[in-house]
Amino acid sequence: MSIAKGYFRAVKDAVSIGANTFQFFTRNPRGGNVKALDEKDLAKAKEHMAEHNFGPLLAHAPYTMNLCSDKANIREFAKNVLKEDIERMKVLPDVRFLFHPGSHVGQGKEQGIAYIVEALNEAVTDDDGPMVLLEGMTGKGSEIGSTFEELAQIIQGVKHSSRMGVLIDTCHLHSAGYDIVNDLDGVLAELDRVIGIKRIGGVHINDNMYDLACHKDRHAKIGEGSIGLDAIAAVVSHPLLSGLPFSLETPNELDGYAAEIKMIREKIGI
Numbered sequence: 001m002s003i004a005k006g007y008f009r010a011v012k013d014a015v016s017i018g019a020n021t022f023q024f025f026t027r028n029p030r031g032g033n034v035k036a037l038d039e040k041d042l043a044k045a046k047e048h049m050a051e052h053n054f055g056p057l058l059a060h061a062p063y064t065m066n067l068c069s070d071k072a073n074i075r076e077f078a079k080n081v082l083k084e085d086i087e088r089m090k091v092l093p094d095v096r097f098l099f100h101p102g103s104h105v106g107q108g109k110e111q112g113i114a115y116i117v118e119a120l121n122e123a124v125t126d127d128d129g130p131m132v133l134l135e136g137m138t139g140k141g142s143e144i145g146s147t148f149e150e151l152a153q154i155i156q157g158v159k160h161s162s163r164m165g166v167l168i169d170t171c172h173l174h175s176a177g178y179d180i181v182n183d184l185d186g187v188l189a190e191l192d193r194v195i196g197i198k199r200i201g202g203v204h205i206n207d208n209m210y211d212l213a214c215h216k217d218r219h220a221k222i223g224e225g226s227i228g229l230d231a232i233a234a235v236v237s238h239p240l241l242s243g244l245p246f247s248l249e250t251p252n253e254l255d256g257y258a259a260e261i262k263m264i265r266e267k268i269g270i
């Protein structure tokens, strides 16, 4: 959901498609500056969310934020975005900040993870405030965070790790090689063993345009990819994931999202 026209508009749009949560970019997905906060708009948004029983929201960092770039100025910029945006999200009632861990661009995973941990320790300086989620990735290029082990290693490096968690994206999991179609329980058991199931703070619901372990990041519409509606419905209704914010990132406009929400709800009977 875009917050370009304010939070209230985004809440209304979410309600109009039958949702009680939404994801938004903390700033333009390609980076850039931040608009000043409109207090009146925020108050109306909060009221509307309470009326419609909203759950936690997901605040996505811009894609350009690479905490483990090989260029010091890019790392510095990313670190400042991280710090600023986590701070800015404190004005919303229950919002979870999430970001792509980053790409090490040839420096190696250990160096990349070290940079990410360093930045997180500067941005997450106490145990209060929004949860900070690492999104699990597909492992394309030099992306960090496509295995549970890498995500766990980052979390373990953060001093105030009580605020740290992960966000699972069905397309990314499947592309990374986790077979959520044939063995969802096994994948979640593995996640529990390596990271801890309680660390999951949100879920992205996308079908996968390519096959298991393709290491590509191409989201398909629900039911039109290699994951399929049955497996997506199993994720959404899984007891271990109940109560989490689920967000679609499929190639759609509002009416397409409305149709997908309806289709998933019908499938699982809620």
Ligand code: FE
Residues within 6 Å of the ligand: 060, 100, 135
């Ligand atoms: Fe993402």
Ligand code: FE
Residues within 6 Å of the ligand: 135, 169, 204, 249
């Ligand atoms: Fe995602």
Ligand code: ZN
Residues within 6 Å of the ligand: 169, 171, 172, 217, 218, 219
């Ligand atoms: Zn993706």
